Amino acid sequence: MEQRVTRAATELGYEPHFIAQSLRKGNTGTLGFLVADMSNPVFADIVRGAEDFARTKGYAVMLANSEGNEGLDAEHLRLFLRRRVDGIIVSTVGSGSEEVGRELANPNIRYVVIDRDVPPDLKVSGIMGDHATGMREATMHLINRGHRSIALISGPESLRPVRERARGFREAFATAGLKPRKDLIRLGSLRPEYGRDETANLLSLAQPPTAIVAGGNRLLAGVLEAIHTLGLEVGRQLALVSCDDVDLTRLYRPAISVVVRDTYKMGQLAADYLIDQLINPQAPIQNALVPTRFVARASSDFQWPRTSRAEVSRA
Amino acid sequence: MEQRVTRAATELGYEPHFIAQSLRKGNTGTLGFLVADMSNPVFADIVRGAEDFARTKGYAVMLANSEGNEGLDAEHLRLFLRRRVDGIIVSTVGSGSEEVGRELANPNIRYVVIDRDVPPDLKVSGIMGDHATGMREATMHLINRGHRSIALISGPESLRPVRERARGFREAFATAGLKPRKDLIRLGSLRPEYGRDETANLLSLAQPPTAIVAGGNRLLAGVLEAIHTLGLEVGRQLALVSCDDVDLTRLYRPAISVVVRDTYKMGQLAADYLIDQLINPQAPIQNALVPTRFVARASSDFQWPRTSRAEVSRA
Numbered sequence: 001m002e003q004r005v006t007r008a009a010t011e012l013g014y015e016p017h018f019i020a021q022s023l024r025k026g027n028t029g030t031l032g033f034l035v036a037d038m039s040n041p042v043f044a045d046i047v048r049g050a051e052d053f054a055r056t057k058g059y060a061v062m063l064a065n066s067e068g069n070e071g072l073d074a075e076h077l078r079l080f081l082r083r084r085v086d087g088i089i090v091s092t093v094g095s096g097s098e099e100v101g102r103e104l105a106n107p108n109i110r111y112v113v114i115d116r117d118v119p120p121d122l123k124v125s126g127i128m129g130d131h132a133t134g135m136r137e138a139t140m141h142l143i144n145r146g147h148r149s150i151a152l153i154s155g156p157e158s159l160r161p162v163r164e165r166a167r168g169f170r171e172a173f174a175t176a177g178l179k180p181r182k183d184l185i186r187l188g189s190l191r192p193e194y195g196r197d198e199t200a201n202l203l204s205l206a207q208p209p210t211a212i213v214a215g216g217n218r219l220l221a222g223v224l225e226a227i228h229t230l231g232l233e234v235g236r237q238l239a240l241v242s243c244d245d246v247d248l249t250r251l252y253r254p255a256i257s258v259v260v261r262d263t264y265k266m267g268q269l270a271a272d273y274l275i276d277q278l279i280n281p282q283a284p285i286q287n288a289l290v291p292t293r294f295v296a297r298a299s300s301d302f303q304w305p306r307t308s309r310a311e312v313s314r315a
Numbered sequence: 316m317e318q319r320v321t322r323a324a325t326e327l328g329y330e331p332h333f334i335a336q337s338l339r340k341g342n343t344g345t346l347g348f349l350v351a352d353m354s355n356p357v358f359a360d361i362v363r364g365a366e367d368f369a370r371t372k373g374y375a376v377m378l379a380n381s382e383g384n385e386g387l388d389a390e391h392l393r394l395f396l397r398r399r400v401d402g403i404i405v406s407t408v409g410s411g412s413e414e415v416g417r418e419l420a421n422p423n424i425r426y427v428v429i430d431r432d433v434p435p436d437l438k439v440s441g442i443m444g445d446h447a448t449g450m451r452e453a454t455m456h457l458i459n460r461g462h463r464s465i466a467l468i469s470g471p472e473s474l475r476p477v478r479e480r481a482r483g484f485r486e487a488f489a490t491a492g493l494k495p496r497k498d499l500i501r502l503g504s505l506r507p508e509y510g511r512d513e514t515a516n517l518l519s520l521a522q523p524p525t526a527i528v529a530g531g532n533r534l535l536a537g538v539l540e541a542i543h544t545l546g547l548e549v550g551r552q553l554a555l556v557s558c559d560d561v562d563l564t565r566l567y568r569p570a571i572s573v574v575v576r577d578t579y580k581m582g583q584l585a586a587d588y589l590i591d592q593l594i595n596p597q598a599p600i601q602n603a604l605v606p607t608r609f610v611a612r613a614s615s616d617f618q619w620p621r622t623s624r625a626e627v628s629r630a
Binding site: 028030038039041043044045047048051060061062063064065067075076079082083084221224225228247248250251252253 | 343345353354356358359360362363366375376377378379380382390391394397398399536539540543562563565566567568
């Protein structure tokens with residue numbers, strides 16, 4: 001049978017060596033990685049972690065970029081299947097459409113999901129960030145610095161990271177015996193434009209927030225844009241916290257406080273779990289909860305309200 | 316013949332529809348895109364341009380990321396060939412190793428190269444940035460603002476964008492009847508660490524530069540890090556110019572002057588030229604030169620030396 005396929009394929013101009021090898025080994029040495037949005041610098045780290053690990057095991061990684069367009073998720077999963085990858089690391093744009101759910105139920109291919117809900121009946125491993133813990137610490141920090149009117153801007157709660165961040169945010173208030181102002185919680189989209197528009201709206205309220213939490217690193221660009229347009233100074237007239245440490249948060253002056261996670265590690269684990277199941281189809285489903293923690297910087301690390309004597313550290 | 320392959324493949328568990336379709340049409344509707352370094356935010360735009368255009372023509376794009384590791388370039392090109400893409404958009408890490416050259420000479424697949432030298436005997440289309448023009452404008456701007464000790468930090472001159480930037484830099488001095496200080500030109504690597512180390516070194520010279528040009532947007536992060544460590548203030552004690560407009564350059568305070576190019580357009584053109592050749596194998600080789608221009612911002616848009624009266628605009 002193998003010879004028949006190989007011979008026929010050769011006559012049609014296919015690469016006989018590769019086809020013969022795939023048929024024999026039953027694998028192609030290739031993993032797919034569905035990237036929700038390549039514009040998000042966090043993915044560069046996750047992908048690098050996955051690629052570095054996969055390479056040590058003899059696998060190459062191919063990527064498809066949904067660029068924030070939920071409609072492309074299922075299409076790209078099918079593209080990987082047609083290009084015959086052995087397994088797929090999945091970070092979808094959306095919270096998992098029916099179409100994506102059907103693909104993930106395909107028993108002929110292995111998946112590992114990053115930071116998205118997986119229906120419990122699907123036997124799919126997952127790498128989840130513990131976003132609630134870091135966000136609880138961040139919110140507690142703002143409460144301890146004297147803030148009561150704290151805004152949270154993030155995506156829709158159907159997305160696991162957003163839901164977890166909102167949970168941590170609310171839990172910090174509950175722990176302090178306080179209630180967050182509901183009118184300051186804006187959970188609609190992770191896009192920069194949403195961050196910009198909601199920040200402009202929040203800061204024009206009769207009682208504007210004294211601190212803003214950007215629950216998503218792409219959002220942050222829009223939040224800063226709106227703050228600059230209004231001429232407000234971060235770390236002096238307004239406290240600011242973001243999620244995930246990127247060039248912008250590290251190098252902005254004042255440096256921006258962030259909830260961090262080990263994104264490289266998430267990629268490593270995803271490739272590790274996936275290859276484990278490819279080598280040993282009987283391997284159990286694995287789930288990892290990757291920790292997050294809060295790093296306080298000058299954008300929020302000052303007492304509110306400022307007294308006239310309080311001097312700003314611009315470090 | 317087609318039936319024989321399809322039947323044999325089906326019995327082995329392949330997707331008959333897809334295989335039959337590929338054999339019939341002789342194409343797979345898939346393009347490969349070799350990305351030099353996904354950590355560089357510029358690639359998100361180039362890829363988006365290519366994907367958006369390809370989609371309108373019924374093609375999907377798969378990516379492979381060399382992550383700044385030149386050794387992976389040729390390996391990823393072979394990966395695409397094995398996964399049977401119809402054509403490949405190529406942005407290599409290096410200036411074109413022999414190994415990559417051999418791949419590009421493969422007559423069985425079409426390539427379009429982005430911003431890398433192509434040996435003239437290869438029939439490969441190219442999308443090139445006109446980096447010299449924007450850099451000449453940027454350098455002239457710094458000279459006109461009173462700077463004479465201007466540093467240029469960038470990658471090796473074997474890379475086309477670097478060579479063109481260095482050419483523009485030197486031409487501006489020649490036009491002004493001046494000579495650049497050779498000890499301030501550092502052309503070694505595009506990595507952030509190189510930007511950091513060279514900036515620290517330059518600013519510790521007995522006669523340090525009064526302006527720095529970061530010839531690469533990943534570099535810029537390192538340049539800023541070194542400037543912060545030394546406690547210098549951009550736009551006041553030092554002028555700064557960078558290449559390519561990213562979140563960091565737009566949102567840093569003071570905003571950072573940049574040489575910009577239409578990166579989305581470069582991706583669009585690359586996909587356009589490639590698909591053109593796939594549809595019509597007799598189509599001629601095409602070359603595009605994509606313009607660059609200089610955008611002056613507060614990081615450099617002030618007279619040097621400052622008089623004590625000169626006030627800084629922090630906008």
